[in-house]
Amino acid sequence: MPEASPKLTHPHHGRPGVLLINLGTPDAPETPEVRRYLRQFLSDPRVLDINPVGRAALLNLIILPTRPAKSAEAYREVWTDMGSPLLFHGEALAKEIAQHIPEAVVVLAMRYGNPSIAAGLAQLQKAGCDEIVVFPLFPQYASSSTGSAVEAIYAEASKLWNTPFLRIVPPFYDDPEFIESFAEVARPVLDEMQPDHVLFSYHGLPERHVTKSDATGQHCLKTPDCCESIGFANRQCYGAHCHATTAAIQSALELNPTHVSAAYQSRLGRTPWLRPYTDFEVVELAKRGVKKLAVFCPSFVADCLETIEEIGIRAEEDFKKAGGEELRLIPSLNSSERWVRGATKIVRRHLPVR
Ligand SMILES: C=CC1=C(C)c2cc3[nH]c(cc4nc(cc5[nH]c(cc1n2)c(C)c5CCC(=O)O)C(CCC(=O)O)=C4C)c(C)c3C=C
Ligand SMILES: [Fe+2]
Numbered sequence: 001m002p003e004a005s006p007k008l009t010h011p012h013h014g015r016p017g018v019l020l021i022n023l024g025t026p027d028a029p030e031t032p033e034v035r036r037y038l039r040q041f042l043s044d045p046r047v048l049d050i051n052p053v054g055r056a057a058l059l060n061l062i063i064l065p066t067r068p069a070k071s072a073e074a075y076r077e078v079w080t081d082m083g084s085p086l087l088f089h090g091e092a093l094a095k096e097i098a099q100h101i102p103e104a105v106v107v108l109a110m111r112y113g114n115p116s117i118a119a120g121l122a123q124l125q126k127a128g129c130d131e132i133v134v135f136p137l138f139p140q141y142a143s144s145s146t147g148s149a150v151e152a153i154y155a156e157a158s159k160l161w162n163t164p165f166l167r168i169v170p171p172f173y174d175d176p177e178f179i180e181s182f183a184e185v186a187r188p189v190l191d192e193m194q195p196d197h198v199l200f201s202y203h204g205l206p207e208r209h210v211t212k213s214d215a216t217g218q219h220c221l222k223t224p225d226c227c228e229s230i231g232f233a234n235r236q237c238y239g240a241h242c243h244a245t246t247a248a249i250q251s252a253l254e255l256n257p258t259h260v261s262a263a264y265q266s267r268l269g270r271t272p273w274l275r276p277y278t279d280f281e282v283v284e285l286a287k288r289g290v291k292k293l294a295v296f297c298p299s300f301v302a303d304c305l306e307t308i309e310e311i312g313i314r315a316e317e318d319f320k321k322a323g324g325e326e327l328r329l330i331p332s333l334n335s336s337e338r339w340v341r342g343a344t345k346i347v348r349r350h351l352p353v354r
């Protein structure tokens with residue numbers, strides 16, 4: 001018996017589809033799975049943006065022989081019965097958004113690993129979706145995150161005989177739905193904790209990636225305050241987007257600017273990355289007398305290795321060793337009610353109007 005075809009509300013257009021895209025995570029917290037994931041991730045020329053021969057050498061001779069075992073150990077610290085947090089939070093978000101947009105089919109895909117973008121597109125086509133809202137879940141633009149997800153969705157869509165029609169949600173670093181969601185998650189934690197300092201820690205990027213995003217080649221990283229406002233040159237500058245996110249959350253929560261700072265985490269390799277570095281900053285803050293530190297990680301919309309392990313475990317240890325008393329990771333947006341509502345609103349702006 002052939003499978004029953006899905007019923008279409010708009011026969012000429014199919015049903016709207018929504019494809020949420022996050023970065024990706026290994027299938028299991030074990031060395032072979034982590035190696036497979038890192039191989040795919042770090043083979044992306046938008047991530048390791050050096051010549052192909054250099055990239056293969058760096059990958060096969062330096063990174064892949066040692067890093068997978070170390071990373072797998074870190075992944076085991078965050079893994080739960082439901083699997084990897086990045087994946088189960090993403091799936092919960094997709095499920096909730098689907099309930100709020102009953103006319104659409106909502107699917108989560110990962111740029112690297114599983115569930116793949118190709119599988120997500122196939123699932124949407126099978127369900128009769130010809131028009132697809134693609135929502136890369138990266139608040140701030142980076143070529144290695146948003147850029148790579150956008151490249152991959154265009155590439156996969158272009159392989160299909162019946163190409164779907166894509167609408168891509170742009171970066172949402174200062175979108176009130178995103179900002180208010182973070183503020184709402186943070187409020188009870190801040191009220192209870194009464195921190196004496198608030199740190200905004202963003203995933204880092206090599207400085208080179210930021211200067212490459214400068215539309216004029218004359219602006220980014222040329223002055224210490226290049227990221228403080230957004231104009232033509234730096235409108236896709238990751239640092240400027242991060243700065244805007246910090247300013248917006250700080251203002252939504254009426255945080256005292258003298259007790260707020262920002263830093264970048266998770267660097268890899270020996271080239272200069274955006275500064276200051278989070279691991280140094282938490283020690284510096286403790287040495288300056290900060291005892292209770294709250295940390296936001298607003299480059300992620302879901303808790304993952306980089307928030308739970310790098311900040312919640314490792315940064316906390318460093319902070320305490322340097323004299324701090326308490327470090328609290330502000331939970332990410334995950335599938336919190338406010339973010340489900342906010343993400344739904346953002347998606348709805350891009351859905352076809354009939
Ligand atoms: C928030 C957006 C992200 C950007 C931009 C980004 C750039 C970037 N990342 C690496 C290297 C690694 N990142 C790793 C994990 C990781 N990165 C992001 C997001 C961004 N990365 C997420 C959400 C995660 C966590 C995934 C999870 O499973 O929980 C890792 C893997 C872990 C490890 O071995 O440390 C690496 C490696 C580079 C080089 C880069 C830009 C050039
Ligand atoms: Fe990363």
Ligand SMILES: [Fe+2]
Binds near residue numbers: 226227234
């Ligand atoms: Fe900049």
